[in-house]
Amino acid sequence: MRIENHPILAFADAATVEFTFNGQALSGREGEPIAAALHDAGVRVLRHSPRYHRPRGLFCAIGNCSSCLMTVNGVPNIRVCVEPLRAGMTVETQDGKGRLA
């Protein structure tokens, strides 16, 4: 969900772009991290861990922790907390260590 009316901050407008998440059409703001657009859409499970296949989400949001690795445009292990959203991206949950296409 987006914050509608903030007492302190004004959020700059950005173009709305379309992308897909596991084949589902979603939209977000161009240039925001992919994870922000997914959160806005209510998607918080981003990958499954290699050994126990446990669901993992966003943890640090600044590229430190590797909790949010996803497969983007076929490339695995993309930190979606810092990867800018672009029009037409294919974003997929990653299972385990990911596989190069």
Next chain:
Amino acid sequence: MKEVDIVVIGGGPAGLSAAVHAAKMGAGVLLLERSQALGGQLVKQTHKFFGSRQEFAGERGFDIAHTLMEQIAQQEKIEVWTNATALGYYPDGVLTVKRNENFRTFRPRKLIVATGASEKALAFPNNDLPGIYGAGAVQTLMNLYGVMPAKRVLMVGAGNIGVIVAYQLLQAGVEVAAVIEAAPRIGGYWVHASKIRRCGVPILTGHTIRQAHGTTQLTGVTVCRLDEKWTMIPGTDTLFEVDGLCLAVGLSPLTELLWQAGCKMNFVPELGGYVPWRNEYLQTTHKNVYVAGDVAGVEEASAAMVEGKLAGLAAAFALNHQTADFAADYRAAKQQLNALRSGPLSAKVCHGLCKVMLEEAM
């Protein structure tokens, strides 16, 4: 390979301030920032800063960040590289950098490391469930991108970050179920604690997490009380139904580059973990490496900015850059830092600093 006077690593409050002041002395500066924009965590701070006018007291963190970024933009002596990660600093004085997908090398005459800190995690069952965030992540989502992290959040930690982010959650329209804190006392400023209390948020000191619940995502958290020996008291469990859990349990300095460069380090819990030995000019045991901000010891952003100024001035001075008011400027900044650290809440930091302060200049 490009020669450069000073490379500053990290574009947060310490690094921005170091770059500005080194450039004012006449030094050429390359400022490296690994993310796509300058500002570090300062751009996510929506509260009015404390301190005095010299540290921009009364202004909000993100406004201060923009002021510093404008100063950077106006300085012709500063080159800024974003999306640029420093990879290593070698005995022959070579610094390696990855910028976008390119590899570059530099030979800086001085290096100022201002890499900041990362958030600590907490061990409890199910602590990896989606919906459990570091407090910084919540700030990033809400205050940079305008996205709510959850509908109802439990905050862990009543230090300054915990109570400040709890207030920011309320401002963003997110419910805050409670702030819990394992210690018997609130570590953050009481004024911040009072702000969330009068919004009806309970602050439960002497409480910790027993476990998180949920299968695919967080659905709740069981909290229990701690006795005076920090042991969980049976029969004191309370379940909070929340879809967000925010951890504000401390920071640890991002010192990898300092270790790799061979700086002598010391473990100082009061400063957040391993930090470099340094002299009063913020010069480490490696004579070309200076430090400023959280990487030198976790503290407030106001102190980080003043440390950045001191390191910037000192590094430029060591390269024989001089200005007429250098001595007065340096002395004033030093006094400013002492004033910021003079209160009872800074006693811990001051105690920690004593454990890594070198007597002699390198």
Next chain:
Amino acid sequence: MLAIDGTATAEDLQAVLPTPDRRRRGAVAVIECFQEIPCNPCADACPRGAITMPENISQRPVFDPDKCNGCGVCVGRCPGLAIFVVDYSYGEDTALLKIPYEFRPLPQAGDSVTALDRQGAAVGSARVVKVQEQKNRTTILWLAVTAAMATAVRNIRLSGEVRA
């Protein structure tokens, strides 16, 4: 207790609330800053020199209620949102409060809102007299409350709004 749960005790407040004599003389600031933190914008803000800092900025501000006229400039400037203004001379049995407020939506002058105490508990209703928006985005709300509530009320909630 502030260190335990973030709420000032009656004793804490006793030391900063205006004396009965000062109450009779009109609006005055109440500085609920109980901790030695490095901070001095209140002293810079006061146009009448009623708030001063001792030598060291980590000490608590010193307040002279005789110099204060309750203008409220400090209310909007305190980084800790810890300063309030109370005017017991506002009406027969009505006091005027000025409180800092940083939430949206803002109430409008004339609105009736729920008055909250320092723990966020509803203690009655308040009438919004004025909404003073400021450049630094801390809004100052002028609230009319019963005189009996004026010591307790420190926040408001718009009708129908649940926050915590």
